[in-house]
Structures are given as C-alpha cells and as structure tokens.
Amino acid sequence: MLTFTIRRLLLSIPTLLLISLVIFGLLQLAPGDPMAQVPLTVPPEVKQKMREALGLGQAWYVQYYKWLVQFFWIEPKVFVDYLTNSSTLLGWLPDTSLYNGELRVISWQTRSPVMDIVAQRMPQTLWVVGLSYIVGIVIAIPIGIYSAYRHYSVFDQAGTFITMVGFSIPPFFTGPLLIVIFSVYLGWLPSIYDTTHVVNDWASFKVQFFQMIMPVMVLALQTTAQISRYMRGAMLDNLNQDYVRTARAKGLKEGVVVMVHVLRNSMIPVVTVIALGMPAIFGGAIITENVFKVNGIGQLLLTALFANDLPMVMTLTFIFAILIVLFNLIADVLYGLLDPRIRYD
Amino acid sequence: MTEQATPASPLEADIETIGALMDKEPSKPPRSQWRDVWDQFRKHKGAVFGGGFLLFITFAVVFGPYIWDVDPKALDIRNKNWRPVYTLLWESGANAGWAHPFGTDQLGRDILAQMISGGRVSMAVGWLAMGLALVIGTAVGVIAGYFKWLDFWLMRFTDLVLSLPILPLVLLAVTLFRQPLNSRFGPEGGMFILIVSVIGLTSWMQTARIVRGDILALKEREFILAARSIGTTSGKIIRRHLLPNVISPIMVSATLGLATAIITESALSFLGVGFPSDYPTWGKLLADAVPRMQDFPERVLLPGIAISLTVLGVNYLGDGLRDALDPRIRGR
Numbered sequence: 208m209l210t211f212t213i214r215r216l217l218l219s220i221p222t223l224l225l226i227s228l229v230i231f232g233l234l235q236l237a238p239g240d241p242m243a244q245v246p247l248t249v250p251p252e253v254k255q256k257m258r259e260a261l262g263l264g265q266a267w268y269v270q271y272y273k274w275l276v277q278f279f280w281i282e283p284k285v286f287v288d289y290l291t292n293s294s295t296l297l298g299w300l301p302d303t304s305l306y307n308g309e310l311r312v313i314s315w316q317t318r319s320p321v322m323d324i325v326a327q328r329m330p331q332t333l334w335v336v337g338l339s340y341i342v343g344i345v346i347a348i349p350i351g352i353y354s355a356y357r358h359y360s361v362f363d364q365a366g367t368f369i370t371m372v373g374f375s376i377p378p379f380f381t382g383p384l385l386i387v388i389f390s391v392y393l394g395w396l397p398s399i400y401d402t403t404h405v406v407n408d409w410a411s412f413k414v415q416f417f418q419m420i421m422p423v424m425v426l427a428l429q430t431t432a433q434i435s436r437y438m439r440g441a442m443l444d445n446l447n448q449d450y451v452r453t454a455r456a457k458g459l460k461e462g463v464v465v466m467v468h469v470l471r472n473s474m475i476p477v478v479t480v481i482a483l484g485m486p487a488i489f490g491g492a493i494i495t496e497n498v499f500k501v502n503g504i505g506q507l508l509l510t511a512l513f514a515n516d517l518p519m520v521m522t523l524t525f526i527f528a529i530l531i532v533l534f535n536l537i538a539d540v541l542y543g544l545l546d547p548r549i550r551y552d
Numbered sequence: 553m554t555e556q557a558t559p560a561s562p563l564e565a566d567i568e569t570i571g572a573l574m575d576k577e578p579s580k581p582p583r584s585q586w587r588d589v590w591d592q593f594r595k596h597k598g599a600v601f602g603g604g605f606l607l608f609i610t611f612a613v614v615f616g617p618y619i620w621d622v623d624p625k626a627l628d629i630r631n632k633n634w635r636p637v638y639t640l641l642w643e644s645g646a647n648a649g650w651a652h653p654f655g656t657d658q659l660g661r662d663i664l665a666q667m668i669s670g671g672r673v674s675m676a677v678g679w680l681a682m683g684l685a686l687v688i689g690t691a692v693g694v695i696a697g698y699f700k701w702l703d704f705w706l707m708r709f710t711d712l713v714l715s716l717p718i719l720p721l722v723l724l725a726v727t728l729f730r731q732p733l734n735s736r737f738g739p740e741g742g743m744f745i746l747i748v749s750v751i752g753l754t755s756w757m758q759t760a761r762i763v764r765g766d767i768l769a770l771k772e773r774e775f776i777l778a779a780r781s782i783g784t785t786s787g788k789i790i791r792r793h794l795l796p797n798v799i800s801p802i803m804v805s806a807t808l809g810l811a812t813a814i815i816t817e818s819a820l821s822f823l824g825v826g827f828p829s830d831y832p833t834w835g836k837l838l839a840d841a842v843p844r845m846q847d848f849p850e851r852v853l854l855p856g857i858a859i860s861l862t863v864l865g866v867n868y869l870g871d872g873l874r875d876a877l878d879p880r881i882r883g884r
Binding site: 222225226230233236368371374375377380383384386387391490491493494497498508513520523527528530531532 | 598711712715716717718719720721723724725727728811815818819822823824825835838839842845846849852853856859860863864867868871
C-alpha cells in the first residue's frame with residue numbers, strides 16, 4: 208500500500224506539470240493584451256517597458272519556467288516561513304527565514320502576491336464548501352440507508368424523487384429561489400454573506416449561523432442528491448448478499464446486521480465517491496459564491512478572469528487542478544485501505 | 553460426445569428424444585430486441601414522463617415561434633413590466649393580460665416569446681454539445697479499446713483531461729476566445745460555436761471510458777474472431793459488429809451529456825460569460841432577472857423551472873433507458 212501511494216504521488220507530479228502546461232498554453236494562445244487598457248497617448252517604447260515589467264517580454268518557455276519556479280519553490284518557502292514565524296501551530300519552531308525577497312507570482316490587478324490574496328480568500332470558501340459537504344453527507348447517508356432498507360416503500364420512492372430533483376435543479380436556480388423565499392418574502396435570512404463579520408459572542412455567532420444557512424444548503428443539496436443515490440445503490444447491492452443471510456441466521460439483531468455488517472461494506476464505494484466529489488464541489492462553489500456574494504476563491508477567479516489578470520487566473524486554476532489530482536489520489540488510496548480485496552501491488 | 557449416457561434401448565430413447573423435441577404449444581412470434589426495450593421502458597413511469605417532456609419542450613421551442621409569432625426582440629416600452637396572466641387570480645388590478653401570458657420585461661419584450669427563443673438556443677447548444685461529446689468519446693473509446701498500441705496513451709490522455717478543472721477552464725476559454733470568434737462569426741454565431749465546442753470538448757471522457765471497457769470485452773468474443781477470420785477489415789468490424797453492440801451505453805451517456813450541457817450553458821450565461829443579453833438563453837434570462845427578483849420573481853422562476861424540468865426529464869429518461877437497455881434487468 209505504501210509503495211502504491213508513493214508511486215501514485217510520484218506519478219501525479221508529471222500529471223500536474225502537464226496540466227499546468229495545458230493551462231499556461233491556453234492562456235498563451237488567448238488573444239487579449241494586458242496593455243489594451245493603457246491610453247493610446249502612452250508611447251510604444253514605454254508600453255514595451257511596461258510589458259517587460261509584467262514579465263511579458265520573454266519567450267513563453269521562459270515565462271512558464273519562471274512561473275513554475277515561483278509556484279513550486281518560492282511560494283512554499285514563503286509558506287514555511289509563515290508557519291514557523293507567525294502561525295500558532297508551528298510558531299514554536301525557530302524562524303526559518305528561507306525567503307529573502309525573490310519575485311513571487313504577482314497579480315496584475317493588485318500588484319501584490321497572488322498567494323497572499325488566495326490565503327485571504329481561502330477561509331471563506333473552505334467554511335462554506337467544507338460545511339456544506341459535511342452537512343450534505345450527514346443528511347445523505349441516513350436517507351440512502353433507509354431507502355435501501357425499505358426498498359420500494361413510500362419513503363424510498365419519495366427519497367429517490369427528491370434526490371433526482373436535487374440532482375437536476377442547478378445551484379444558480381436554487382440560490383435565487385431560496386433568496387426570494389427566505390430573504391424577500393419571509394425575511395428570515397440575509398441574502399448576502401458578510402465575510403467581514405467577526406464572531407466573538409453568542410449573538411454574533413447567531414448572525415454568522417443564519418447567514419451561512421442558505422449558501423451551505425444550496426451546495427449541500429447537490430451533495431446530498433449525489434451521495435444518497437450512491438449510498439442507496441451500494442446498500443442494495445450488499446443487502447442481498449449471502450453474508451447478510453448468514454448474519455441473520457446466526458441470530459444477530461437486525462440493527463447490528465444493517466448498521467454494522469452491511470453499512471461497513473457499503474461505505475467502501477461511498478467513501479471514494481465522497482473523496483472524488485470534493486473538487487467538483489469547489490467548482491460548484493464558483494456559482495454559489497457568485498449568487499450569495501461570498502468573496503471566496505471562486506469569486507476571485509471570476510473577477511480575475513474579467514480583469515484579464517493572467518497570473519491570478521493561472522494560479523487559481525492550477526490550485527483547482529491540484530485539488531482534483533489530490534482527491535483522486537486520496538480516493539484511490541482509501542479504496543485500497545478500506546477494501547482488503549483490492550490489492551494494487 | 554462419448555461421455556454421454558447411452559440409453560438401454562435405442563428405440564425407447566429415440567421416442568423420448570422426439571417427444572422432447574415436440575413443441576407442446578405454438579411458439580410465440582419472435583420479438584425484436586427494440587420491442588423488448590420499448591416494453592421495459594414503458595414500465596418506468598418517470599422515464600416515460602421525462603421523455604415525453606423532453607419531446608414536448610423540443611417541439612415547443614422548434615414550432616413555438618410559428619404559433620406564438622411575437623418577435624422576442626420587439627420593444628414595446630408602453631407595455632413594460634407586465635405580470636404573468638395568473639397574477640389576475642389574486643390581484644384584479646394587476647398589470648397583466650392575455651396579450652402577454654408570461655408578462656413583459658423592463659423593455660416591454662414579451663417573456664413567452666423570449667422563453668421560446670431562449671429555449672431554442674439552450675436546447676440547440678445542449679443537443680449539439682452532447683453530439684460532439686458523443687462523437688469524440690465514442691471515437692476515443694473505440695480506438696483505445698480496439699487498437700492495443702494506442703490504448704495506453706489515449707487512456708492516459710483521458711485521465712489527464714479528467715483531472716483538469718473543467719468549470720474554471722471553460723470559463724477561461726470562453727472569456728479569452730470570445731473576441732476573435734465574435735469578430736469572425738458575429739456575436740451570436742461566434743458565441744454559439746465557442747460554447748458548443750467548449751462543452752463538447754470537456755465532457756467526452758466518461759463516454760470514452762465506458763465505450764472502451766465494453767469494446768475490450770466484446771473484442772475477445774467469438775463473433776469478432778469469426779468476422780476477422782473471414783477477412784473483415786478493422787474498419788468494417790468496428791462499424792458492423794462493435795458499434796451496434798455498444799449503442800446502449802452510448803445512449804445512456806447521451807442523456808447524461810444532454811443534461812450536463814444544458815446546465816453548463818446556463819451556468820456560463822448566469823456567470824455572465826455566455827450569450828449576450830439581446831440573444832437570451834434560459835440561463836441568461838435567469839441571470840438578467842436576478843437583480844429585480846424581489847419585484848418580479850416570475851422572471852427568475854420561469855426560466856429556472858424550464859431548465860430544471862428539462863434536466864429532470866432528461867435524467868429520468870436516462871434512468872429508464874439504462875434499465876430498458878440492460879438485458880439483465882429487462883427480464884424482471
């Protein structure tokens with residue numbers, strides 16, 4: 208298993224390099240000049256200098272190589288410095304100060320390092336996305352178990368219908384719909400997610416809780432629909448197996464049979480689906496963040512795209528790619544760990 | 553052959569064999585495979601409703617403009633902001649009437665006509681992008697499954713595309729390539745080509761994987777060996793023997809592809825990188841209505857319901873097709 212994990216980790220390096228090359232190539236192929244907004248009165252030689260200042264003067268492979276160095280070598284150094292210097296987790300370690308003023312990936316919009324902005328925006332996305340995923344899983348698994356156990360019952364029929372509906376309604380429709388119902392007509396929940404809100408007592412926690420309900424539920428609906436379908440399918444596959452009959456025949460309680468024997472076997476495919484679905488939920492967060500005005504990384508990507516901020520777009524898209532590759536790896540490793548029948552070696 | 557038990561008396565055995573061979577009842581007329589599929593499909597009520605709704609929507613957007621022949625782009629500023637006709641039920645003084653059953657927007661354009669023309673674009677994008685994805689996916693799957701020396705590289709390529717972040721890349725491609733295509737094919741045609749190709753190029757991977765798996769299994773079967781032994785060329789084997797046998801997984805992934813294509817197009821329009829506002833699709837209508845949804849919730853609801861019901865119908869259709877096309881389930 209360890210060798211498999213190491214091999215997969217090593218294999219993911221060329222994959223990530225290729226992906227970054229694809230993204231970089233797409234950005235290079237794209238027409239559109241970052242100097243297009245500069246007034247025409249600026250003389251061409253000044254424009255050329257400005258272009259070089261943005262790092263656009265050199266051949267594409269030099270630019271790509273510089274980006275690679277900045278992203279994979281300089282940014283980690285900054286991160287390690289941050290960890291040992293000011294974070295509470297590892298702050299007790301001696302200050303490493305690996306970073307000494309090399310050029311980092313700079314955003315064209317703000318002229319500040321891209322990763323600093325990403326680090327500012329990441330918590331909002333992680334809170335909304337992570338919480339919605341957990342909520343979705345917590346709702347989905349009991350629904351899946353019960354509708355498989357009572358196959359063809361009213362609950363099963365209703366559950367299948369609702370998950371199908373949840374699967375089909377896009378988040379850019381459920382979002383506005385929930386806003387119309389709960390913010391406009393009922394006035395219970397705020398329609399905009401206020402990221403500057405600070406939680407320091409019970410009242411402010413309540414505000415935070417209420418403003419998170421809608422974005423989390425919109426994302427959780429998608430998760431719930433998908434995972435409960437898988438859960439139901441996996442449970443149905445296992446409920447008819449011989450070992451279930453054996454367990455019942457030797458007099459085990461029904462609860463033990465279903466919740467221990469069947470559930471544990473059914474969780475194997477579901478856990479991998481949960482891991483595989485994680486990047487997709489980050490993609491879905493782009494839309495949900497836009498609906499509820501959460502200033503997370505999805506919204507950052509959109510504004511960067513519209514502003515033609517290529518380094519920011521490149522870095523953010525690549526972060527999404529890293530997430531996908533990472534969670535694919537996690538899913539594969541989990542599958543091998545959980546299911547002793549599967550041997551990769 | 554020699555291991556078979558020899559009967560004691562040859563005469564008795566002959567009689568028994570002939571007796572066993574006799575048919576007790578008249579044989580049923582043979583049934584074609586597609587008739588079985590149709591019978592199984594009809595049992596799945598959701599699938600029948602879904603398929604029916606998909607047909608209805610398709611006919612409505614194709615023939616709708618001939619029946620409701622109001623120009624969706626005609627401005628009628630005096631009759632702007634009409635409510636849908638059903639608001640008259642609870643508010644008799646409402647600004648509504650049968651002249652505009654779904655109301656008019658802030659520039660007085662008829663919403664029903666806009667919904668029909670928007671649906672036309674959405675459905676056209678959905679069908680074409682799905683078709684493109686199917687063609688690419690089937691081609692990659694068949695080639696990878698049939699030609700062993702290409703399998704490794706094609707499947708690594710598929711894995712690579714599968715691990716690309718699709719939505720960010722689609723957003724990226726659409727924003728970056730909008731300008732040159734628009735200048736060549738016009739703002740509408742350029743956007744249409746761009747969105748169809750971007751969605752098609754990013755959603756073929758699942759089809760390719762499924763088709764490859766099926767082809768790998770089929771390739772080892774005797775009928776392929778027989779076909780090859782009488783000198784059938786690879787192209788003919790693929791076209792005559794392999795493709796008809798993988799038609800069912802292709803059809804199921806087609807329905808999934810249609811649903812994703814419609815949703816992706818609407819999402820792009822919603823995020824403001826899709827079609828321009830004067831060429832509205834369902835997603836664009838929804839996005840344009842969101843800022844004023846407090847006063848006119850129906851402008852969000854109508855396109856949203858249209859998208860959701862179509863996708864729901866397509867998903868149910870896919871479910872039913874999967875059951876109907878699977879011979880193991882069909883018998884039950």
